[in-house]
């Protein structure tokens with residue numbers, strides 16, 4: 001399984017498209033799946049994964065590659081209340 005970071009709470013989980021064990025966020029929408037595929041060991045180093053996790057836990061926006069869309073930080077903000 002791939003080490004990934006939950007988009008909602010920053011928890012480390014196994015598999016980009018699996019439900020988060022911490023907050024139960026489960027990427028189902030295509031946009032969510034695209035975002036969920038980014039903070040994984042396929043694209044980021046362990047160091048970068050840790051940085052993404054810390055940013056999410058701190059409530060900061062995560063920078064995504066441009067090709068995934070310009071307004072992902074807005075989408076992320078609208079999801080950030082999950083699991084609180």
Ligand SMILES: [Zn+2]
Nearest residue numbers: 006009020023
């Ligand atoms: Zn989570």
